[in-house]
Amino acid sequence: MKDIFASREFETHCGSRILAGFRAPYDATVLRRLAEAGLVVVGSTNMDEFAMGSSTENSAFQVTHNPWDPARIPGGSSGGSAAAVAARMVPAALGTDTGGSIRQPAALCGVVGIKPTYGRVSRYGLVAFASSLDQVGPIARSCADAALLLGVLAGHDPRDATSYPQPAPNFVAALTGEVSGLRIGLPRGFFDGAGADPETMAAAREALSTLQGLGAKTVPVELPNSAHGIATYYLICTAEASSNLSRYDGVKYGFRAPAAATLDEMYERTRSEGFGAEVKRRILLGTYVLSAGYYDAYYRKAQQVRTLIRADFARAFESCDLVAMPTTPGPAWRIGERVDDPLAMYLADVYTVTANLAGLPGLSVPCGFTRAGLPVGLQLIGRPLDEVTVLRAGDAYQRHTDFHERVPQGVAR
Numbered sequence: 001m002k003d004i005f006a007s008r009e010f011e012t013h014c015g016s017r018i019l020a021g022f023r024a025p026y027d028a029t030v031l032r033r034l035a036e037a038g039l040v041v042v043g044s045t046n047m048d049e050f051a052m053g054s055s056t057e058n059s060a061f062q063v064t065h066n067p068w069d070p071a072r073i074p075g076g077s078s079g080g081s082a083a084a085v086a087a088r089m090v091p092a093a094l095g096t097d098t099g100g101s102i103r104q105p106a107a108l109c110g111v112v113g114i115k116p117t118y119g120r121v122s123r124y125g126l127v128a129f130a131s132s133l134d135q136v137g138p139i140a141r142s143c144a145d146a147a148l149l150l151g152v153l154a155g156h157d158p159r160d161a162t163s164y165p166q167p168a169p170n171f172v173a174a175l176t177g178e179v180s181g182l183r184i185g186l187p188r189g190f191f192d193g194a195g196a197d198p199e200t201m202a203a204a205r206e207a208l209s210t211l212q213g214l215g216a217k218t219v220p221v222e223l224p225n226s227a228h229g230i231a232t233y234y235l236i237c238t239a240e241a242s243s244n245l246s247r248y249d250g251v252k253y254g255f256r257a258p259a260a261a262t263l264d265e266m267y268e269r270t271r272s273e274g275f276g277a278e279v280k281r282r283i284l285l286g287t288y289v290l291s292a293g294y295y296d297a298y299y300r301k302a303q304q305v306r307t308l309i310r311a312d313f314a315r316a317f318e319s320c321d322l323v324a325m326p327t328t329p330g331p332a333w334r335i336g337e338r339v340d341d342p343l344a345m346y347l348a349d350v351y352t353v354t355a356n357l358a359g360l361p362g363l364s365v366p367c368g369f370t371r372a373g374l375p376v377g378l379q380l381i382g383r384p385l386d387e388v389t390v391l392r393a394g395d396a397y398q399r400h401t402d403f404h405e406r407v408p409q410g411v412a413r
């Protein structure tokens with residue numbers, strides 16, 4: 001499991017020094033469900049601090065390497081979970097996805113990841129980053145395994161007021177292998193984006209031909225407001241994070257800076273020493289966009305654009321059952337390459353943030369490799385609560401392809 005869940009068995013650090021030594025007094029609902037199903041959690045995986053990042057390099061503790069090329073990042077923020085599944089250390093792992101953190105590392109590590117509909121899986125006991133976007137989901141080798149695990153995780157939780165009251169469907173029973181007649185929407189401009197890696201785009205297009213060969217139909221759709229997805233996402237997630245992270249003050253959890261003379265100094269030193277650079281950057285930005293005088297120009301505006309992005313998807317789903325796009329603009333980059341360029345890092349999320357802003361289920365399924373041998377993912381986004389169709393299409397695709405059966409050099413199948 002990602003190091004982000006309250007657990008009585010393991011310390012919860014969320015990749016941060018500020019939670020060093022913290023052990024929760026209770027278990028997250030998803031951990032309780034795993035235990036009830038007889039599943040064993042063998043440990044917690046590395047992640048970007050407070051799930052902020054796309055490379056797992058923002059962890060306060062260690063660097064996670066991509067099993068396909070140890071000189072490269074595994075993606076993030078659930079990079080440890082994706083790398084552990086890709087290296088076949090575990091059959092499946094838990095991740096969380098606020099703007100792509102399940103789907104993007106899954107794509108870059110050549111495994112399956114699904115972010116369920118917002119509210120499908122309980123967030124009780126999940127350390128909050130951006131509460132209106134956060135969602136828990138499985139990372140696994142196949143869509144069939146992901147469906148099995150999602151069935152264990154999903155369902156109503158009276159302890160999470162945003163969890164859906166309806167019982168979850170039988171995700172495994174929905175894997176019929178049948179996609180004939182399924183309408184897949186291709187958003188205009190998404191498969192040839194400026195700056196996108198041509199090999200990644202070609203692999204995603206090829207995957208759609210495979211699905212067409214199985215009887216699916218493709219239809220053109222428009223998602224015009226997705227162009228503002230990154231700006232909107234980084235305003236909303238930083239605003240929510242600045243509020244959520246105010247609780248780490250040296251009093252209630254984990255780390256407290258020693259040698260402070262006054263209470264204020266203790267708060268200040270604890271937060272200065274406990275948080276890393278990216279977390280501080282986001283607290284500053286989020287506090288700014290929520291401040292009187294800027295709230296209307298930034299935060300309120302972002303919420304309005306969020307509504308437009310959601311409306312775009314609703315319109316697209318009038319003519320299609322799934323929307324397809326690449327999961328990422330390119331394959332895994334080299335460790336260190338983007339650490340000094342936060343904007344370049346943020347742009348890696350261009351295809352994933354809109355599903356969070358709209359609350360929709362999104363799957364990344366392995367769909368090929370670059371010539372350099374780096375994995376590429378196809379993303380399928382579904383209607384609200386329609387994980388079943390997303391997983392059925394991904395599973396049908398995997399029955400006819402073997403990308404998910406390949407393993408990195410030196411890894412035993």
Ligand code: GLN
Pocket residue numbers: 051052053054076077096097098099100101102129237349
């Ligand atoms: N990479 C995105 C970010 O840095 C998404 C992270 C996530 O989904 N937790 O915010």
